[in-house]
Amino acid sequence: MEFLSDLASITNSTLRISTPLVFAAMAGIFAERSGVIDFSLEGKMLMAAFVAAVGSYFFGNPWAGLLMAIIACVSLSMLHGFASVTHKGDQVVSCVAINILIIGLTTALAAAWFGQAGLTPTLTDDQRFLEITLPFADALREVPIIGLIYSDILSGHYIFVYLAYLSVPIVYWIVFKTSFGLRVRAVGENPSAVDTAGINVFAMRYKALAINGVLIAFAGAHLSTAVNANFFREMSAGRGYLALAAMIFGKWHPKTALLACLLFGFTDALQIRLQGVELPAIGTIPVQLIQAVPYVLTVVLLAGFVGKAIAPRAIGQPYIKER
């Protein structure tokens, strides 16, 4: 039974740890499918974490914090669009600028406003999102198998966890089953053809970036107003890049990107579980090395040992309208 409860606890943490990655990967799909590279997922996630924590603290309501995070992230997406869609600046440079700007600005403002070395004040239970116990979870706990799955794995997560997995089919539906999604994909593949058909390429890219901003805001709010009760310096810790790698590994597709995010989440959950544990034949792996496992996995996956990833054809290229 110990094995089963171990498995349940790792599965449970996998679902939780993958949550910000799933939101970020879905956000990335919108931007990149429309032809705009988005490395700034990292910076936007950090911005959302900061703004959500500050907003929840001031308004005393985590939903207000989430709303402010959405506004902040959509603004950053618009800035990225302004630089790289309207002014045809280099998309990667624009992302790097946003990431460095946000690392500095969030920590500097946290220190200026709250004076605690880049931390925001700890949120009370009213100011943050709490774990949700699904109906009958306590009653079903003793039932074999079903109790394990329902009460120990599926129940007791933050609202963002459920929203993240709910967002995957919705994103799939929008991108692949609606005419809006078709247009988003078309501007990422062949913008001049779309332009000929009378659709505004720039407007499509801005719309895709706006959705991208909304989705990534949830990832940040999850970090600072649900899993943690405050913002701290560089708390996104590379998750934006991991999510982007997951999205590329998932070939810009919601379903496969989800699987890649779960793989990252699982590796991270396992990594946390293995810290300080004596393994047969290997012994104890030093904490610093085991923490690097998700990053190494990213490199290995990106190296595409499981098939080469093909990006949207017009990605990274500013659209220049012929006169």
Added chain:
Amino acid sequence: MSSAVDKSKVPWWVSNLIVPLVNLTLALLVSALFIFIAGENPYQAIKLIIYGSFGYIEGFAYTLYYTTNFIFTGLAFAVAFHCRLFNIGGEGQAYLGGLGVFLVAINFSFLPVPIVWILSIAGAFIFGAAWAFIPAYLQAKRGSHIVITTIMFNFIASSLMVYLLVDVIRDMKQMGPHTVALPKELWLPNFKDFAALFGIKIRYSPLNASFLLAIAASFFVWFLVWKTKWGYEMRAVGHNTQAAIYAGISPYKNIIIAMLISGGLAGLLSINEILGVHHKIVSGFPAGYGFTGIAVALMGRNHPIGIFPAAFLFGILYQGGSEVTFDMPNITRYMFVAVQGVIILFSGALENLFRPQIESFFVNRLNTKVKA
């Protein structure tokens, strides 16, 4: 929409001086706004920055010490960028470069001092280059995006170095995560001793002979990129990969060489930090210099002649910035990280914001002059 003016009629000083200066001014105005939001007076902050970086000799020496670091990381980013590669792994490459310097210096300390220095420089370069090799190989052969792999290699470098500093090469007599100090005769000549020759007394200065190495590295990069066949090939790959292939230039080879040199230059940062200042590996010594290099290179338009003043400007911002953090409790050093981001935004991504207007303004003025 392309700019309305004929590019060939735009004088070089408009596109290479006026436009960058306008962009820099915009970036500094936005930065002033941030300082205001943080609850401090931007004008007061600028006064402190200028006093801190120029006002007294120790301050000025600090400015040049930071400049040294930014020249190395700026050149590192610029070399890769000429091949259209975004090496944002300077941080990790510099960290590993430090391991190279330390291992060489500690193991060859029996040799004459100048030879140890030369070997250490080679060690820094090789270790930095080696850390850039895997991302380079994966980009060239597998198309894994260099931005993600180099960022991941920063995280991996940080984990690896902390592991080594805690468990393997730590000075076991001390608690902190750092190595033993290198023998004193290996320390690079310091500005303090140099100034003492002229009877100038300085309390402490991190500025050392690495500054000269940075100048030499600038010449090396200029020669390599603009005066050699390889530099030409590399720029050709960066400019138009398809055309380069058609001309018989191998993109794979050039991507890998560009990244090796880029990583090596980033590794040289550790000559300044380890042989010059700390004399041992301390945890986290690259301290964000690798990222600042991106801003330096973009501002300096990826040319050594531009990188030098850009690195100097960031030296002023860093040294003057630390003066500001002493006097203004609401400003931390992270405010200057944000300033870097704004500068990258305006001199990189938004560099064309006002370019057409500025260029046509000057072209029209010059035209009217000719007619008159």
